[in-house]
Amino acid sequence: MKKGYKVTDVQREKKIGVAAENLEELILKSCKKLGFNVEGPGAGECRLFVAEDGTRVDDDDYLGTLPPQTLFILLKSTETMVTDFDFYYKMIRSTRKEFIDTGAAAHEFLSTDIKEKFKVFQRYIAANSDARTMLSERVQDPAWFQGLEPSEKTKEQSMSKRVKERMKGYYYKTKSALQSSELNISSKNSRGKKLIDQFLVDLRKILESNKYNESYFNRKADQHARLCNENGLFECGGLWSNDKCVYEGDHVINPYRSREERIIFQTWNLDHKIELSRAIIPNILKAIEGLHNGDIKCITCESSVKQGAVEADRYYLQIFTRKNLKLVHIVCHHKGRHDADSGVYTVCKKCSRSQSIEYNS
Structure with a gap:
């Protein structure tokens, strides 16, 4: 079934509507309508990104999770993705001249390192009036909703949607890694594929039952379920290994x-203290391989058994919840290796029935 999408180029100068059933059709039609002068196999060199957060769309599964009228950026093979920070900074600079000086001040701003850029940028934005902060509905503050889907009627609904998108991203990153593993693709290991598929089903059920933790960015949610205060103010949690941010107040x-602060907030990260790619996913594979080989160590009773289950609950907590996620400013997002490990969480049949894990965190 075809869905309608919006597509633009890297300069955001021309926006088109495209109805497509799959990723290949979407790229081919977009290339033609945007006048990229690439046809047939040549269109395969073009790349599609979600305009709002820069996520690359590279398979039909992920495309299927995105709602109709999602805005994409289509890049040619020779083009480079322009980040939201760079693009919208230029836009704000041209339209909000009362906050950003020209000439020498602008030159000084652009010559500083990334840390100073964000400090200065946030000071300019802080100069905006706070009068509209507590307004919630689209009809009350239409400028805040510019560029968002018409279905997003309140700020809280929109911010909750942003959380769900991030959580879906973590799920599909996990799914992609597991499905590309040798255990899954080997024709001799059909049982391994079934175990991976079942784990992904279990993980998604837990995520859906907790509504993708949509309360994290919702200022009207219970105070124990949100990451901001009742006004919507978020504070950086600092480096993954620290208890708090050393740039307190900044x-x-x-x-x-x-709208400008909403856009900049996209550069803040939900950082995994125990890393998803380097630690969590490899241990998930070890747990599934243990089931496949009949070599299981129950983490509850410590018995060695041949049959049992992967404890998806604990991996859910590490991938999707505040037990392992920390909201951080881009400066405090350490992309090097974290000295923290996950675990191989398998349980015997007896203990799997007695597990009770709290998800609210």
Whole structure:
């Protein structure tokens, strides 16, 4: 079934509507309508990204999770993705001249390193009036919703949607890694594929039952379920290994205040203290391989058994919840290796029936 999408080029100069059933059709039609002068196999060199957060769309499964009218950026093979920060900074600079000086001040701003850029940028935005911060509905503050889907009627609904998108991204990253593993693709290991498929089903059920933790960015959610205060102010949690941010007072943001701050908030990360790619996913594979080989160590009773289950609950907590996620400013997002490990969480049949894990965190 075809869905309608919006597509633009890297300069955001021309926006088109495209109805497509799959990724290949979407790229081919977009190339033609945008005048990229590539046809047939040549269109395969073009790449498609979600305009809002820069996520690359590279398979039909992920495309299917995105709602109709999602805005994409289509890049030729020779083009480079322009980040939201760079693009919208230029836009704001041209339209908000009362906040950003020209000439020598602009030159000085652009010559500083990334840390100083964000500090100065946030000071300019803080100069905006706070009068509209507590407004919630689209009809009350239409400027805040510019560029968002018409179905997003309140700021809280929109921010909850942003959380769900991030959580879906973590799920599909996990799914892609497991399905590309040797255990899954080997024709001799059909049982291994079934175990991976079952784990992914279990993981998704837990995620869906917790509504993708949509309360994290919702300022009207219970105070124990959200990451901001009742006004929508978020504070950086600091480096993954620290208890708090060393830039106290500087690394704060309120995406409910203005469209500009909402856009900049996209550069803040939900950082995995125990890393998803380097630690969690490899241990998930070890747990599934243990089931496949009949070599299981129950983490509850410590018995060695041949049959049991992967404890998806614990991996859910590490991938999707605040037990392992920390909201951080881009400066505090350490991309090097974290000295923290996951575990191989398998349980015997007896213990799997007695497990009770709290998800609220």
